[in-house]
Amino acid sequence: MERPTIGVLPLYDGDKDSYWMLPGYMKGIEDAGGTPFMLPLTSDVEQIARIADLFDGFLFTGGHDVNPELYGEKAEAVCGETCGERDAMEAALFDQVVRQDKPAFGICRGLQLFNVLLGGTLYQDIPTQLQSDLKVAHKQAPPYSKPVHPVYVAQETPFSGIVEAKVLQVNSCHHQGIKRLAQQLLPAAKAEDGLVEAAMMPDKKFVVAVQWHPEFNYKTDAPSFRLFEAFVKACKSKS
Numbered sequence: 477m478e479r480p481t482i483g484v485l486p487l488y489d490g491d492k493d494s495y496w497m498l499p500g501y502m503k504g505i506e507d508a509g510g511t512p513f514m515l516p517l518t519s520d521v522e523q524i525a526r527i528a529d530l531f532d533g534f535l536f537t538g539g540h541d542v543n544p545e546l547y548g549e550k551a552e553a554v555c556g557e558t559c560g561e562r563d564a565m566e567a568a569l570f571d572q573v574v575r576q577d578k579p580a581f582g583i584c585r586g587l588q589l590f591n592v593l594l595g596g597t598l599y600q601d602i603p604t605q606l607q608s609d610l611k612v613a614h615k616q617a618p619p620y621s622k623p624v625h626p627v628y629v630a631q632e633t634p635f636s637g638i639v640e641a642k643v644l645q646v647n648s649c650h651h652q653g654i655k656r657l658a659q660q661l662l663p664a665a666k667a668e669d670g671l672v673e674a675a676m677m678p679d680k681k682f683v684v685a686v687q688w689h690p691e692f693n694y695k696t697d698a699p700s701f702r703l704f705e706a707f708v709k710a711c712k713s714k715s
Contacts, residue, residue: 480509480510482505482512484505484513484515484535485537485565486515486537488561490557495516507701508701508704515527517561517565524565532712533580533708533710534581536583536585536685538583539559540562542589542652543558554605556652563589567589579681579682580684583685583688583689586685587654591658595658595659599652602614605655610668612669616647620689623646623697625645626645626667627665627673629642630666635662638702638706647689648687654671661676673686674686682707
């Protein structure tokens with residue numbers, strides 16, 4: 477079967493005014509049988525609609541904080557750097573993807589973005605806003621391939637069928653996280669402090685997102701590679 481083409485949302489460096497990319501996003505797709513293409517950063521709705529038509533699926537990458545204005549809050553001092561054009565592009569593209577029922581895989585920011593665009597909210601800063609007696613290492617130091625905390629997978633869900641595990645040991649590099657989960661999302665995994673670490677849209681072909689970073693360890697961690705494989709397999713399916 478022909479390899480599916482997959483659009484990968486670009487990372488953006490505001491100081492250098494440049495696009496960039498982590499190789500793991502691209503290589504994970506390639507090793508799972510897809511052909512990745514890094515997308516341009518644009519808020520032009522006609523171009524975004526064309527992009528949505530061109531590719532078989534889309535990987536929404538990590539990076540900037542999601543602007544709190546998108547979930548009805550003002551940015552507090554603890555909120556990190558945002559990127560307005562990236563928020564605008566990804567919101568428009570995600571709308572097209574959902575409408576066309578094309579596969580979408582979200583990683584870190586991708587999970588937060590899906591949640592916000594579907595009506596959920598975020599903790600702008602987990603260390604200062606999440607009330608929990610359990611201290612989970614949500615933001616680790618390098619190397620990012622090293623697992624630092626467990627997540628507990630919701631059983632008898634499509635997600636559990638993908639990762640084939642009840643508990644996953646994951647890496648973690650984020651300071652924002654899901655506060656209120658959008659109604660259209662099914663919680664698929666949680667950390668010990670109750671933070672949602674994976675979610676999916678159960679009525680879509682493949683809209684799955686995780687808070688951890690499988691792009692850093694998919695070569696050594698079987699569940700991480702299964703996520704890439706399931707995503708690429710969904711991109712191959714034309715039904």
